[in-house]
Amino acid sequence: MPELPEVETIRRGVERHLRGRVLDHVELHTARVARRETDLGAFARLGGRRILDVARRGKFLWMVLEGSDAALVIHLGMSGQLLHRTGAGAAGEPVRHAAATFHLDDDAALVFVDQRTFGYVSASLLSPTPDGLPAGAGTEIALIPLVAAHIARDPLDPYLDAGAASERMSRTSSAIKRVLLDQRYVSGIGNIYADETLWASRLHPEIPASMLGVERLAGVIGAAAEVMRSAVAAGGTSFDALYVDVEGGAGYFGRELAVYGQLGQPCRRCGTLVEKGVVGGRGTYACPTCQAWSAAETQHRDMNWQDW
DNA sequence: CATAGAACCTGTATGC
DNA sequence: TGCATACAGGTTCTAT
Helix, strand or coil: CCCHHHHHHHHHHHHHHHCCCEEEEEEECCCHHHCCCCCCHHHHCCCCEEEEEEEEECCEEEEEECCCCEEEEEECCCCEEEEEECCHHHHCCCCCCEEEEEEECCCCEEEEEECCCCCEEEEEEEEECCCCCCCCECCCCCEEEHHHCCCCCCCCCCCCCHHHHHHHHCCCCCEHHHHHHCCCCCCCCCHHHHHHHHHHCCCCCCCEHHHCHHHHHHHHHHHHHHHHHHHHHCCCECCCCCCCCCCCCCCEHHHHCCCCCCCCCECCCCCCECEEEEECCEEEEECCCCCCCCHHHHHHHHHHHHHC
16 A cells, blocks of 8 residues: 555654654564564564664665664555554554554554555664665665665665666566566555556556666656655545554545546546556556557557567 | 566455 | 455565
């Protein structure tokens, strides 16, 4: 569920409440939420440490803890929420689908709730970023948790090398939508913002990335950054009660969506009705007029088909 | 190595 | 009302 704008909204809320506080201890409510962890004792070693930073790269969140060689990583998966609770609310009133609770020194707590259980927590060792630059939003430290080290920087990261990213994207023949969803090229983009980015870029979701060229691919990354900046400003997208910020509030970017979830609605650029299909196994919304294959692209595609 | 599809879960909406 | 099926904001494993 949560993509970069939702995770960033949550990150800011967590930072506001937790930065500078001491993490008393981590309570795991299910074994599954720690399934990525080989050493469960690692969580105990995080207790009693001050929270220096609440950081994010793409959809990964982590807390940098004073004097620890490991960070507390949280991935929200499809349905994860982080809810800030104080007083009696933190004491342990049962919360449906609670997966973990991060108890703080001020009798408050951050509760990780996850209906579909695709999310997880990890006490993950920190390693130097390959480029020696700060790891992501919310931190100036050039260390990244191992569980997040395989993903690229995201479009809102000032240290993203968009030229290098678009160059790498141009070397795959996968559909552009699949490439946008592949966190190894550029991270943070999920199903909503992939569709919104492609609408903004007037591109058919199934055009092979290799057909677009480095310049246009760099433009697509720029479009993703623009869409997601607007979405962060609106507090993210809430289709239902599954995505909420740390105070339990909804985001309002849903009003600004051009195509995602807009089946049968008129395209706000040309009036053609928005259609839905499947690309890369994911529901995909697009305007059949604005996002049609261009003549050159069609020709190129047909030539490739004749090769078979 | 690159790529595509299945698998992992729970809940809700839809159709018969 | 009951039941079966499809689908949902993501990532990771497996097969080709």
